[in-house]
Amino acid sequence: MSSDSQEVHHEEGEHATMTKGRIIKVALILSAITAVEFIIALILVPKGILAIQYANPVYIVLTLFKAFYIVAFFMHLKFEKVGLALSIIVPILFIIGLILVLTNESHHWITLRG
Amino acid sequence: MSTAVSQIDEIKTTPWSGGRSPFNVEYGKIMMWFFLLSDAFTFSSLLISYGALRFSASVWPAADKVFQSVPGMIDHGAPLVFVGIMTFILILSSVTMVLAVEAGHRNAKKEVIWWMIATVIGGFMFLGCQALEWAHLHHEGFWWGSTPALHELKEFFTEGAGTDATRHLTAQEFANLFFTITGFHGFHVFTGVIINIIITVNVLLGTYEKRGSYLMVEKVGLYWHFVDLVWVFVFTFFYLV
Amino acid sequence: MLLGTNLLMAQTEATANTGGQPDAPQVDWTGVAYYLLLFFLVCLGVAVIGKILKIYDLTLKIQGKKGMKWNTVMAVVCLVFLIAGLYGAYWSFTVQGSMTLPEAASVHGVKIDEMFTVTTVLTMIVFFVTQILLFGFLFQYRHSDKRRAHFLPHNNTIEKIWTIAPAIVLTILVVFGFFTWQKIMDNTDAKGEPASINVDITGHQFAWELRYPGKDGKLGPKDFRLVTAANKLGVNFKKRSSFDDLQVDTMYLPVNKSVRLNIQALDVIHSVYMPHFRVQLNAVPGLPTFFKFTPTITTAQMRTQLDDPKFEYLVYCNKICGGGHYNMQKVVRVVTEAEYQAWLSRQKPYLSDALRKELHFAAADQPKKESQNRLALNN
Amino acid sequence: MSTLAVHDHGVAHHDDHGHEHHHNQSFLSKYVFSMDHKMIAKQFLITGITMAVIAMILSILFRIQLAYPEKTFPLLTTLLGRFAPNGRISADFYLSLVTIHGTIMVFFVLTAGLSGTFANLLIPLQVGARDMASPFMNMLSYWFFFLASVVMLSSFLVQKGPASGGWTIYPPLSALPKAMPGSGEGMTLWLISMVMFVASSLMGGINYVSTVLNMRTKGMDLWKMPLTIWALFLTAILGILAFPVLVAGVVLLIFDRSFGTSFYLSDIVLNGVQQPYEGGSPILFQHLFWFLGHPEVYIVIMPAMGISSEIMSVNSRKPIFGYHAMVYSLIGITVLSFIVWGHHMFVTGMNPFLGGVFMITTLIIAVPSAVKTFNWLATLWRGNIRFTPAMLFAIGMVSFFISGGLTGIFLGNAALDINLHDTYFVVAHFHLVMGSAAIFGMLAGVYHWFPKMFGKMMDEKLGYLHFWLTFIGAYLVFFPMHFMGLDGVPRRYYAFTEFVSMQRWLTVNTFITWAAIMAACAQVAFLYNFISSIFIGKKATQNPWEANTLEWTTPVEHLHGNWPGEIPTVYRWPYDYSKPGAEEDYIPQTVPFSQTMSSNLPHDFEDNPKGLEELNKFNSTLKANEQVK
Ligand code: HEA
Ligand code: HEA
Ligand code: CUA
Numbered sequence A: 001m002s003s004d005s006q007e008v009h010h011e012e013g014e015h016a017t018m019t020k021g022r023i024i025k026v027a028l029i030l031s032a033i034t035a036v037e038f039i040i041a042l043i044l045v046p047k048g049i050l051a052i053q054y055a056n057p058v059y060i061v062l063t064l065f066k067a068f069y070i071v072a073f074f075m076h077l078k079f080e081k082v083g084l085a086l087s088i089i090v091p092i093l094f095i096i097g098l099i100l101v102l103t104n105e106s107h108h109w110i111t112l113r114g
Numbered sequence B: 001m002s003t004a005v006s007q008i009d010e011i012k013t014t015p016w017s018g019g020r021s022p023f024n025v026e027y028g029k030i031m032m033w034f035f036l037l038s039d040a041f042t043f044s045s046l047l048i049s050y051g052a053l054r055f056s057a058s059v060w061p062a063a064d065k066v067f068q069s070v071p072g073m074i075d076h077g078a079p080l081v082f083v084g085i086m087t088f089i090l091i092l093s094s095v096t097m098v099l100a101v102e103a104g105h106r107n108a109k110k111e112v113i114w115w116m117i118a119t120v121i122g123g124f125m126f127l128g129c130q131a132l133e134w135a136h137l138h139h140e141g142f143w144w145g146s147t148p149a150l151h152e153l154k155e156f157f158t159e160g161a162g163t164d165a166t167r168h169l170t171a172q173e174f175a176n177l178f179f180t181i182t183g184f185h186g187f188h189v190f191t192g193v194i195i196n197i198i199i200t201v202n203v204l205l206g207t208y209e210k211r212g213s214y215l216m217v218e219k220v221g222l223y224w225h226f227v228d229l230v231w232v233f234v235f236t237f238f239y240l241v
Numbered sequence C: 001m002l003l004g005t006n007l008l009m010a011q012t013e014a015t016a017n018t019g020g021q022p023d024a025p026q027v028d029w030t031g032v033a034y035y036l037l038l039f040f041l042v043c044l045g046v047a048v049i050g051k052i053l054k055i056y057d058l059t060l061k062i063q064g065k066k067g068m069k070w071n072t073v074m075a076v077v078c079l080v081f082l083i084a085g086l087y088g089a090y091w092s093f094t095v096q097g098s099m100t101l102p103e104a105a106s107v108h109g110v111k112i113d114e115m116f117t118v119t120t121v122l123t124m125i126v127f128f129v130t131q132i133l134l135f136g137f138l139f140q141y142r143h144s145d146k147r148r149a150h151f152l153p154h155n156n157t158i159e160k161i162w163t164i165a166p167a168i169v170l171t172i173l174v175v176f177g178f179f180t181w182q183k184i185m186d187n188t189d190a191k192g193e194p195a196s197i198n199v200d201i202t203g204h205q206f207a208w209e210l211r212y213p214g215k216d217g218k219l220g221p222k223d224f225r226l227v228t229a230a231n232k233l234g235v236n237f238k239k240r241s242s243f244d245d246l247q248v249d250t251m252y253l254p255v256n257k258s259v260r261l262n263i264q265a266l267d268v269i270h271s272v273y274m275p276h277f278r279v280q281l282n283a284v285p286g287l288p289t290f291f292k293f294t295p296t297i298t299t300a301q302m303r304t305q306l307d308d309p310k311f312e313y314l315v316y317c318n319k320i321c322g323g324g325h326y327n328m329q330k331v332v333r334v335v336t337e338a339e340y341q342a343w344l345s346r347q348k349p350y351l352s353d354a355l356r357k358e359l360h361f362a363a364a365d366q367p368k369k370e371s372q373n374r375l376a377l378n379n
Numbered sequence D: 001m002s003t004l005a006v007h008d009h010g011v012a013h014h015d016d017h018g019h020e021h022h023h024n025q026s027f028l029s030k031y032v033f034s035m036d037h038k039m040i041a042k043q044f045l046i047t048g049i050t051m052a053v054i055a056m057i058l059s060i061l062f063r064i065q066l067a068y069p070e071k072t073f074p075l076l077t078t079l080l081g082r083f084a085p086n087g088r089i090s091a092d093f094y095l096s097l098v099t100i101h102g103t104i105m106v107f108f109v110l111t112a113g114l115s116g117t118f119a120n121l122l123i124p125l126q127v128g129a130r131d132m133a134s135p136f137m138n139m140l141s142y143w144f145f146f147l148a149s150v151v152m153l154s155s156f157l158v159q160k161g162p163a164s165g166g167w168t169i170y171p172p173l174s175a176l177p178k179a180m181p182g183s184g185e186g187m188t189l190w191l192i193s194m195v196m197f198v199a200s201s202l203m204g205g206i207n208y209v210s211t212v213l214n215m216r217t218k219g220m221d222l223w224k225m226p227l228t229i230w231a232l233f234l235t236a237i238l239g240i241l242a243f244p245v246l247v248a249g250v251v252l253l254i255f256d257r258s259f260g261t262s263f264y265l266s267d268i269v270l271n272g273v274q275q276p277y278e279g280g281s282p283i284l285f286q287h288l289f290w291f292l293g294h295p296e297v298y299i300v301i302m303p304a305m306g307i308s309s310e311i312m313s314v315n316s317r318k319p320i321f322g323y324h325a326m327v328y329s330l331i332g333i334t335v336l337s338f339i340v341w342g343h344h345m346f347v348t349g350m351n352p353f354l355g356g357v358f359m360i361t362t363l364i365i366a367v368p369s370a371v372k373t374f375n376w377l378a379t380l381w382r383g384n385i386r387f388t389p390a391m392l393f394a395i396g397m398v399s400f401f402i403s404g405g406l407t408g409i410f411l412g413n414a415a416l417d418i419n420l421h422d423t424y425f426v427v428a429h430f431h432l433v434m435g436s437a438a439i440f441g442m443l444a445g446v447y448h449w450f451p452k453m454f455g456k457m458m459d460e461k462l463g464y465l466h467f468w469l470t471f472i473g474a475y476l477v478f479f480p481m482h483f484m485g486l487d488g489v490p491r492r493y494y495a496f497t498e499f500v501s502m503q504r505w506l507t508v509n510t511f512i513t514w515a516a517i518m519a520a521c522a523q524v525a526f527l528y529n530f531i532s533s534i535f536i537g538k539k540a541t542q543n544p545w546e547a548n549t550l551e552w553t554t555p556v557e558h559l560h561g562n563w564p565g566e567i568p569t570v571y572r573w574p575y576d577y578s579k580p581g582a583e584e585d586y587i588p589q590t591v592p593f594s595q596t597m598s599s600n601l602p603h604d605f606e607d608n609p610k611g612l613e614e615l616n617k618f619n620s621t622l623k624a625n626e627q628v629k
């Protein structure tokens, strides 16, 4: 019965992969990305170096990067079995569906309101 | 024949063939993961609703004009500084949490305790900041179903954007969404802090030491990082975009 | 005095058996008791029959026979149900099927009805085949100790077939349906075709308000902030196009002219539903929607067709909107162009005298001109 | 060694002295705050049935109004007091009845009552686990459900009556307390109840998923799981992903109701008074609701599908036809159900373009459904069919699913839906497919697993009576509704007296009502059978239906931990019925192949080449011996 499954689980020292060093590294990356976002928001955009409509996609991409680092390392999904990772990632596709539909709708609302 | 039996009755021992966890993950952690997945759907829906309402609005308050004060210190002209601090605090508390987990794997009780306490403090600091932020916006006149007076509204928009009517309308929408969503997130942070405290106490009492593993810390850690994750998105969509 | 006590007693009596509802009518308990009794009798009957069956069963067993073969009985009942059911379905289709809507009275409606026929034919074939197979098998393969079931775990070819077959059928339906839908919902006036008549229909608890454009053929803009007792729809009279708008109480439509219904709601969601024209779209507060269609059969023609002299086209409200939802209708009359024009010229402007007062229009010169051409309209 | 230690500890301890432990278990911990999945399953079932009966009575009440719109029934006043002044149900209360009827049936009966019961009962028993992954959360899940039920029913006590905006609670109607009486406290309670309900189903869901993933016994790989488990597993996933979206929608609605926000509200003038709402969109709510709402309807049907598959295979003594196809179609339905929600909004003001898209995805769903239907038919083909009540209900489920599903094809076609939306055609559709098919699946399950739950047998004859009355009754009730719909008779109408064109349906309505009353009375046979069998039913044997799945290897007497000794190992798929060469016409999953050499097929060893080798060797030796003789 399932007890031995846990034995297996604990013999595999899969957490060895999250060393102090790596934690610090990821933390630095996260702060760095945030810093970049601020630079864009406080310097590039106001100075007109980067137009806001270009800045926004950049923000989103950067955010996704941050998300990746948090999920992959802090929540250490990167070191789990692929199966688990997939079962968490794949459902997110439905969210994307909802995003697409509602963006389309909101534009339709504008046209309806005239 | 006996060999025949043994081979013909062979049952696979691959991860998926039963008798073990296919992911090598203890059930509590799987439950936490699926809970978080579910919670992710809640937050996504909220943020998507925000997006839909905002896209369909003609103008929108400019983040760097709404959030340009550090409550108690600077009242003007410091856009996004304060939220920057908040974000940094939350990321830090996330880091301390990972460190706690990492210490847990080494069964280093003392370290776990210290890192957990650090995390809790981080959580409280974040909540404190959010309280200040809310108080400040409220002071300026933003609240559920109420906005600053029409003539004051101009200063929250990029010059010449919209008419009085549209400004009032969208400022109101902005306030509603901001307080609801950050409130919902704040609520998560709050529960997170409470749970962290409970866990810390348990660590102090040596519950997990007896159990021989700090898995519990790891599970709570997942929740805490998730809260951080959500904030990353809230931050982008309310303060930057 | 005596009378008083009587009254009092009546009172107490009433309250006694209506749970503190003084004005409520008396419950006739005998009726209730009657039904309860009936029910218990039925139960009793069932019980008795059950017992008898049991005893019969036992006697059979005692005589060394095999006892009642319930399994076979059920199998037979299945067969009976199949036959009865098929007949029932047929009956229902003919009798109740004939009570459904008359032919579509609009251009796109005809397309929808074609769609409907196709779908019905396809699905009904599937329906009858599958149900017959289902109950047929039940009877055919009922349990018997002699036989053993045929061990058949799977058969890929046949599975492929009945994955692909429905897929094809559905592709047909989808493609056909998709283009029909596109056509119906395509709301841009085709080139050359004269602009369609704008009709403004607004739902509120619990009625529909109609507004027609005047000479200029344009409907004035609206704003819910302007709603008042006299200005039910909140028409904005800062705009010229509003002045000649007409308020009407029956929706007259010229036959074979494209009509554009501008659909709005004041309070909650309602739904403009005109089944005879196969038209439906929700009226959403804060989100004006519209539906374009072309009526093809005049009320008069429809009356003769159904030989029902009192027949009227109607707008129903088809989205739950409160207590009055079940009675929120508006009459629609499809008439000839001439009749339509005549009718139109008889309609009162939306800008009623009460409204003028409210807007202090007496002074302004604009409305004067208004009133003149209104007089013109009236005679 | 941690948590498993905890959770295994419990098990070990039950292995040792679980048995004598039973009678000195306190009443509270045994029957009320039980953490044993079997007891929790019973709690779910009984609460579910109670709710079902209540909701059914509600349906009869409003059916009476529809059948006799002009008559007055003083009795109604006596029963309902202010809601039915002078003998007639008030228009607003009619809508309350309909709303609560729908809500209870969908969520409390067919989500909690169906998944809750059978996931709790069957998952541990059929995958071979001692209990749920987290028995404690399992208990919480039930008690949240119980609270939700109480709150939902308590809304009948508030002055203005329960929620009455329809079970889909579209704002603004549900958001403006002044819009209708039911949108006051009644709606508040509805929302509170719903939030608790979601919490319950979430706790249940993650529990089911992690149990199926983590706690399968040795040899129970995914392709050896019974279809019930597959169905319940996928259902749980649907719940986990769909309900949170409803939560988001409900949260925003609560704010609109109570905090003066306007997420769903804009430009509203409620009986002459401007409301301070601007910028919101009612359509937004509809999207959030149906993103849950549609998966919800499959949450409702999929367990019924799984249960019926299992029962039909057992009782036609034949392997389910196309097991893999059945699983893949379930997965297909699960995935597709997330991208079709817009078919409820074709004419609600959604962008017509999206209407087209959703119509395509919607009709695709018919394909996996088709596969399932035809596989069921193929399972019966050349079977050796035993008509237990469970079997009959399973068959009824198939019949209803076909009928109801086919009407769904009409609705799925956006062009046709223009004229069918919110008419009785829709009512007919979803009652056939949900009010009948899914309910029948649940009833089938109850009849089939009653021996496992209560250790007693139910009375067959009463079962037959119950089935035929309900089956015929339901068809009589719901078949004619299609034609009302095709005549454009709208749903949620308090009376059909105001429209001349609808008055001719009055006779049909009267007929429908009496058919419904008959069907409702038939449930008394079920209830009597259910309750009496618990106490005076004849004792069940360990494997009354001669089925293969694991639950029938557990002792009739329940014990916490399910199996007295080791959990059995699984060697084969669950559908080895009437296998040629086997002496019995069923071979339980726990029987190793070595004990059934005569009946083994190459196909049994697809993933075990060594075994196949052995089989061939064995067969060749057989041949050799024959030649010798
Ligand atoms: C158990 C619940 C359940 C199930 C399984 C379904 C199944 C389906 N439903 Fe249903 N539906 C509801 C419950 C359910 N529905 C409810 C409750 C509502 C109303 C909500 C409300 O407004 O209150 C609703 C409303 C509803 C609507 C909105 C109607 C409207 O409001 O205007 C639509 C429109 O597309 C729809 C479509 C479908 C389709 C295409 C299927 C398909 O999955 C059906 C697939 C099955 C088959 C097709 C039959 C078997 C297949 C064969 C025999 C093969 C051969 C068939 C062909 C080749 C066609 N349903
Ligand atoms: C499971 C779902 C379910 C079930 C079983 C039923 C059962 C019934 N429903 Fe229900 N109904 C809904 C779900 C259901 N309904 C929903 C979602 C709505 C929409 C609400 C809304 O508009 O907002 C609705 C609305 C609705 C309407 C439309 C009202 C209107 O729009 O004005 C009508 C009208 O006749 C109706 C009638 C009936 C009748 C006569 C029954 C009868 O009960 C049928 C006869 C009895 C049976 C078929 C037996 C059922 C058995 C049990 C209940 C006991 C079960 C025990 C176990 C499962 C262990 N229902
Ligand atoms: Cu208006 Cu329904």
Ligand SMILES: [Cu+2]
Pocket: D293, D294, D297, D341, D343, D344
């Ligand atoms: Cu649906």
